[in-house]
Structures are given as structure tokens and as C-alpha cells.
Amino acid sequence: MKRIVLSLLSLLMALSASAGNDSRIETGVVSSKILGADKKYNVYLPKDYDLHPERSYPVLYLLHGAHGSYQTWAKSYNMKLIADWRTDSGFCTPMIIVMPDASGDGPDNVGRYMGYFNYPGWRYEDFFFDEFIPAIESRYRIIGDSAHRAIAGLSMGGHGTTMFAMHRPEYWSSACPLSARLQGRPDGYKDRPEMGEYIDQVEYNDMPAYLRDAPADKQKAIAAVRWYVDCGDDDYLLDGSINLYKEMRMLGFPCAQLRVREGTHSSEYWRTALPEVLTFVSLGFGY
Amino acid sequence: MKRIVLSLLSLLMALSASAGNDSRIETGVVSSKILGADKKYNVYLPKDYDLHPERSYPVLYLLHGAHGSYQTWAKSYNMKLIADWRTDSGFCTPMIIVMPDASGDGPDNVGRYMGYFNYPGWRYEDFFFDEFIPAIESRYRIIGDSAHRAIAGLSMGGHGTTMFAMHRPEYWSSACPLSARLQGRPDGYKDRPEMGEYIDQVEYNDMPAYLRDAPADKQKAIAAVRWYVDCGDDDYLLDGSINLYKEMRMLGFPCAQLRVREGTHSSEYWRTALPEVLTFVSLGFGY
Amino acid sequence: MKRIVLSLLSLLMALSASAGNDSRIETGVVSSKILGADKKYNVYLPKDYDLHPERSYPVLYLLHGAHGSYQTWAKSYNMKLIADWRTDSGFCTPMIIVMPDASGDGPDNVGRYMGYFNYPGWRYEDFFFDEFIPAIESRYRIIGDSAHRAIAGLSMGGHGTTMFAMHRPEYWSSACPLSARLQGRPDGYKDRPEMGEYIDQVEYNDMPAYLRDAPADKQKAIAAVRWYVDCGDDDYLLDGSINLYKEMRMLGFPCAQLRVREGTHSSEYWRTALPEVLTFVSLGFGY
């Protein structure tokens, strides 16, 4: 029933979009048995999506950070305009961009179960692979093979990107952790109480260590993903990105990029990272 | 032991750095006899402004566009974060940035007397030079000579930048029109009624023509300003910037820059223009 | 016989390249009946070309400027290193890059028949399409359809790029004129005698006018090519690129890019243009 409602909604939106050839962002819901909850998401559908009903698209999963939600990339970082620009200019393949939700249940989106982890009682990672991806990729015209699937995310979502791409490398063409929170408690970091559970999970899921200690065939699978690691030189989380890249380098990853640009842990950094990310993942689709 | 010494050093540095050493934005008012009105403004005061009461700073006047106000650069284009970044990174001289108001009196800041012009009954340009600049430059610690004064603005404010810098070139070190509205009615443009008066003024104040037809000594004075013209390749106003630059080039301006980057007439363009503008005007201060 | 000799040479080079997995530049010759001459070329073969004998590649034709030859992109603008970098970093699809020769027969490569034109008695354009492309695309493992064929060039080669892509748009996915000589005699230009014939041909082949005056179906075919026009703001040839882009814009080309960056008509401009060109043409392959 929900599917039908959603489809009708889509139809109405498409009609109201007058020939419907602009890109657009829609909000949807995936009902999760694993979580026992409905999880919202935003999805960016590229220009002319409705005009080519026979065409399927590559997909980018774009993850938000702590304090954010499925709305943040669109509302605060202008992802629609940037994706439109980049596509129109020929530097980005038309793609579907999915923005899931991993917000906590407290004020400012911080609270219980925030993040992309499998907590006891809140197996988000299982939800993501077993329910969310299948639901999304049947709901929209997504090619749906790993050669046409990429992931990127900022801060907490940069950790999620790294974790998802390392736990299940066979899903991904490219992975782009931006300003990733790969250290739970960097030097001088002071916990706020409401962040504690999340920080513990980051420390528990130490991704540079995971890579270093993985069996050789797992390392090889992870190395087959194209990696783009980007973090500001004044970001308090810089060391994590550097440590991650070092492990990749020591293992001789064929395509692992590191960028350190001017900037802090802030919105301007992610806005200016996104154009390159879109180009990088575009060039990875199909290879 | 060394670590303890370091910690003490850090502590001392932190203490000495306390008490209002962040940059900030303040809102103020200039009461204008010329306009018969109070005009608000925002002003960005650089880091440590209060710690150096003996120090004076160069100044950048940063103009908003149609539909905007004195708040727009800070609220919508993140100018504080960008200026902080750029200064901290060493690519921008600490400066005071003043954001005046030229909004109209109707909804969405559009309406009567919008813009930087001398309309009959609303002599904004006279206000700007005869009341606003003197008030601002006595109210804050601004060096106040032309070698340390620059101007930049977007769209309507790009026209204002060009007009102010051409009418009174002796005031300015650098001028940076961004996505400037230098044509009233570009091909295919449709007037909205509430914009008519403003558009008429743009056409009346045709700045490329003004430059072309100016007396030689005026041209020479305008050529002594450092110019940085920047407009997106998909901006519907591109021709205006190109025409302006052509006139400058024919006259052999010693420092006139043109940049055409990927983009449209939109916030992302101005955000990504601002870092270079801050560097450009910084390098002009004092010469 | 020559073909056999060349093949043996290729074989020897491949063997001496020890597992042959680096990229390399080879020099070859195409014997032209149309020109009555042997024309040399350089070809860049991407990394692992020899390891994948079953794999075919997209192709970029990369044209040199006046005073240059088939060697100039490699010798003076470091195209091999740039293409290696860009490919390794994931921002460029592995491709074959062909650098033909349109040098004149006098000193400094200037002289009779310089350029990409059909002169009386020296039908270079006919040679290019009827002999050169077929020879090259059978000699190397090139996909050979228009979706996987692009062209770019600097100065005189920027004119050649524009002319070839407008005369035969059905051949090309992308076209990238860089600092193109689209005006024969810009304001203030002084002919050197040995350049006269070439300059006359540029004026005769006025490409912005050609586009403007083309029949609608021809314009539509030209608009189906992805265009990337790039020229320095201090280049004496800037007006030509701007005029070209204006015609494209008036006709509503779906993908026509203009970039104006800091710089003059010089090697640094082309080196810094090439990375973006490689990305742009890569993203066009297959669409």
C-alpha cells in the first residue's frame, strides 16, 4: 500500500514538474523490521529522470554527519545546485543520489543510536545493507550492480563510508570519506555526555586498524574500491584521515587519493569537496 | 618533563588568547540626512580586533544583490567563516568588511529605491560617499586612505561596485564585480513589474559605455584601480562582464583580471569567488 | 612493407618495456597519398596497454600550435606525465592520445602549408579524416566510434579542433579548443610574412561565423558535441574564444563550457588546461 501511495505521489510530482525535466529532491520512507522503525531519506533524481523511463542510473549514497539528518546535504550544503551544475557542465554523470538518515533521537539530532553502526538493539548497518539498499534500488531506476554504486559521507558519515566500504567492499565502485571521524577521541577532545555511545562505537570500529589487520583477501577486496580521502588541514580530525591513507599506501592500493585542503571541520569544506567527489565517482562507474 | 613544559606553554597561550579574540559580525545603523532614513549595516571585525586597540585595518565594502540586504553575505553566503579561514591560512590580510544595505522597501527586499543609484528623491550614491563611508571609517579603526580601501559585490552589487569605482576611482585600491548586472535587459530577459525602476537605472548607468566615453584622465584614474571581474559561464548576465572587461583591455588597464568559471547566477558561485577576492584585495592594500 | 617494419618496431619496444605496463609514447608515420608525403605522429599508449590485448580504448586527438610539431605536447608540455597522473588518480579514463603533425616546412616549424586546412595542393583536412584517422584507428586498439573519440588542441590546434568538430561533428564526442586562434588578425596584430598564408586561412575559416550561418540541422549536429573552450584572460586571442562561445550560447548548446583563467598565450596555460580536458573528455566517452 505504501508503495502505491509513494508511486502516486511520484506521479503527481512528476506531472506538476511540467514536462518534469528538472532535477528534484524527493523524500521517502523505508520501513525497517530490523530497526522496528520507519527511516526517512532524501533522494536526488537527475534532470530528465521522468523523460527516460527506460533508462537506469548509477547511484551515490551520501551520508550526513553527527547533528545532521537525511535533510542536511540538501538543506545546508546545497547538494542539489552543486549536482545540477556539475552534471550540466559535463563533469558528472547523471546519477541518483540517496541521502539516508542516521540521526539520533534527541535534540539537534544527537541521541540514542546515532550513527551507522550495529549497536545492540539497533543494527543500523544490517538495516542499511539488507533493507535500505534493496528498497531504494527497487524503488528507483538504479542499475544496481557494484560497478555503478558509490558511497561518500562527511564526518560521522565519513566513518560510515569507510566502515561500509571495508565491511562489504564488493558493493562499491568508489568510496569517499570526507573529514571522516576515524578517531573517537583525538588529542584534547572532550566528550559531551550525549556523544559518548557514538564515540565508543567509533573507537570500537577503528577502521585503519581493521584494514591493517584484515586477511589478505579482504585487504585485496578493499583495495579494489577506488578511494578518495579528503580532510582540511585545520580539521581536528585530520590525523584519522592521514592514518587511514597511510594504511592504504602501505598496502599499495591502486587508486587511493588523499587531498588536504585549506579548512576546518565545517560546511564550506564539504560544499567545496562535493564537486570533485561527483567527478571521481562518475569516472569510476562502469569500471 | 618536556611535555609538562609544553602543556604550561599551551595553557599560557590559551589564556592570553582568551577574551574576545574571535572575529565577529556586528550590526549598526547610519542615520542619513540625504536619504531621510536610518540605514543598517553589518560589519565583520577580524580576530583580535579588541586586543590591538592601537592597530588600524584596511577595509572592504562588500555589496549584496537584488533580493538581498546587509545580512545576506553573512546569513546566506557564510562570509564570516570564509574570511576567518582565509585569514587564518595566511591568504588574507586581517581587514574590516562592511556590508551596507541597498534593499528595496517591498517583500523579499525588492521595491522602491532598491540599489546603489542616485534616484530622484533617493540619492543612495551620495549617501554612500558623503555619509556612510565617513561614518563607518570614524566608527571603526579603519586606515581610511584609498590604498587600503576596496570594494566588491555580487549581481546588483557588482554593478554598484563598478559604478562606485568608476565614478570615484580615487577612493579605491581594488574593485571586484562578481556576476555583475551590467546589462539591464539581456536577451530574453523578462521584466517583473517591481524590478522595472531598478532595471531602468542599470540601463541608464551603462558602465562599459561610461568607461569607453570617459575623458582620458578619467580613464587613466579608473585604470589605476585593480580590477577583478568574475562571472559564471552559465550566468545569464555573462555578456555584461565580458563587455566590461573588453573595454578595460582595449584601454590597456595594467591590472584587470577576468575569470569565467563553471556556474550560474547563484550562491555557490559567490561563496567560491570570495576566497580569491579576499586574497586579491589583500595584495592590493598599500600599493 | 612499412607497416611490417612498424609492427616489428612496436613488438621490440613492447618486449623491451619489460612486462610493458608503463604508459609510453611511440612515434609512427602515416604515408599520405592525398598530401604526397609521409606524416609523423606521436601516440600515447596508456599503462598496461600490452597486458590487455583484448581491450580497446577511447581516443583523444591532441593538436599542436603554430611553431610546434607532433612532438610538442610531449616534449614541451609534459603530456605524458600529466596523463599518467590523471589516470592513476582516477580522474581520467585510460585512453590513447594521438598527436598528429601540421607543422610547416620552414625553420621553427613555420612555413608552407602549416596548419590543419585544406589548402590548394595540400588538403590536410581531407588527409586527416580520410587517411590519418583510418590508419591510426586500425593500427592501435581504438574503439573507433564517435562516442569514444574526442579532439583538443591549442592555438592553431584550437582552430583545427573547432574546424574539424564543426565540419564533421558526427565524428566527435567532445571538442576542446584551448587558446584557440579563431581570429586571423586581432586588433594590433602584425603579420610576419611567413605567417601570411596561415593567417589568411584562419580568416577564411571563420568558425564562429560558420556556426552562426550553418543550416539548422548542421547547428544541431554541432550542438550534440560536448564543448570545452578555455582561454587566458591576458591572451591576445581571447576575443575569438569569447565570440565562439557566444554563438554556442545563443544557440542553446546543451554542453558548452567556457573557462577564462589567469594567463597568457603560453605553455603554462596549456599544461594547466590539460588535466581538466582529460577529465572532461573521459566523462563524455560512451554518452
Next chain:
Amino acid sequence: MKRIVLSLLSLLMALSASAGNDSRIETGVVSSKILGADKKYNVYLPKDYDLHPERSYPVLYLLHGAHGSYQTWAKSYNMKLIADWRTDSGFCTPMIIVMPDASGDGPDNVGRYMGYFNYPGWRYEDFFFDEFIPAIESRYRIIGDSAHRAIAGLSMGGHGTTMFAMHRPEYWSSACPLSARLQGRPDGYKDRPEMGEYIDQVEYNDMPAYLRDAPADKQKAIAAVRWYVDCGDDDYLLDGSINLYKEMRMLGFPCAQLRVREGTHSSEYWRTALPEVLTFVSLGFGY
């Protein structure tokens, strides 16, 4: 009539601009008692140097790498064109750029006493501070205080930059190590015999360790220099730059920049680094 006036103006401007107003590179020699040798250098004198005999300039010392000489920045990395461009565009203060020589005495400029070190019997660092700087700064119109003196260099010269700026921080406004060789023998590095003495010196002069272990007042003096550290993500020497930056960060340097861009240990990296370096040091002059 107006056009005639303009032409006259142009003519006058052209005339006044004649006679040596281009920038130029000169080669000179400093005879060293300390070394018992004559050491050559290149010097870049900015545009109009001869027209302003009363004007003094800031200075940048620009160091070459192993296998290079005083000629390399000009011959192989096009520093003159880049400095001209950057100055003309308003993004670089007119400055004098001095390129000293630290080549070895063997083939390919490698051999005995290569580098910027105080070897037994070849006290290059003493020569640099006690003879070279004084000779240069009396020979050209250089301001000659530390506020107007900067240093930059690549690879071996990046180590020299770091060493000179840490040993004598009171000399420098800015220091910019590019792709610096801060590790003697990175993982997997194989010594060539002729490099051994040089590599030993790099290991002996371990600059990140020097900074970490320096007394607090020395650390503070080093922190007063503006630092710009830049290294390619595929450079085999990347770890050294990262280690250096980490020490600076732990000590809370007020202006220490790190950039990691796409690239290897090669000429293209240094060419594309130079424009930002020129801007960075320009903005430091006078502070």
C-alpha cells in the same frame, strides 16, 4: 577624435614602458672563503626593476633539489613565466627571487657536498647565512629585514628550507617546503652509492625531531614563521611532510598550512605549487 587621443595615450604609455621594463633573470657569482669556491646563482628581477632605482624589494630564496642546480627553477620549471603571470595578475607582490646553487660536483649535479648542509670541510649553511645572503642583499635593492625575506624549495631544497628556517627562524617571514626530503630513507628506499653522504646528512638533520626537541623559546621563534607545507599524495616522501606538519600542529603554530594535492615527486607538482607559494609569501611580507 577620441580614438586619436587614445592612440596618443597608448603611444606615450608604450614609450614610457620601454627600456628594460620586463622582468629578467641574471646569473651571478658569490666568491666564498668558507667554501673556498665560487658559487653561481640565478636572480629574478621583477618588471620595472631598473625604472625605480629608489625602490627596494622583498626577497624570496628559492632552493633547487638533488640533481638540480641554480638554473633548474628557471630552465625546467618556468619560474620566470609563473612569477611574471602571478605579479601581473595582482596575486604576487613584485619581489626579487634568488636561486642559489647546492649541486654536487659529479655528473647530473650529484656528487660530493651536494646539499645545504654543514659537512665537514664544506660548511654550506654557514656560507649561506654568513656570505651568500649578505652578498646578495647588498648587490640588489633588497629591503633586507626578516619581515621581507622568505624561503621555499623543493625536495632536497624543501629540507634546506626547513633546516634554514628552523636553525635561524629570526631571518624569515615565511618558509615553504615543497615535496621536502625530510626522511633520509623512506620505506623501500634504495640508496644509490653517490647519494649516500647526502642521505646521511638528511637523517642527521631530522627536522621534525629537531622541532619536537627544541627548547620552548626556540619552538616559539619557529612558530612565528609562516609555514606552507605542500606534498603530492603519490610522492614517496609524503610521510616526511606529514610528520613535520604534525609537530607544528601539536605545538599550535599560528600559521602552518598543509596541502596534499594530486601528484608525484615531479616537475608538474612544483610548477603548480609555485603560484600559491608566491601569493603566500607575498601576503607575509611586512607582517
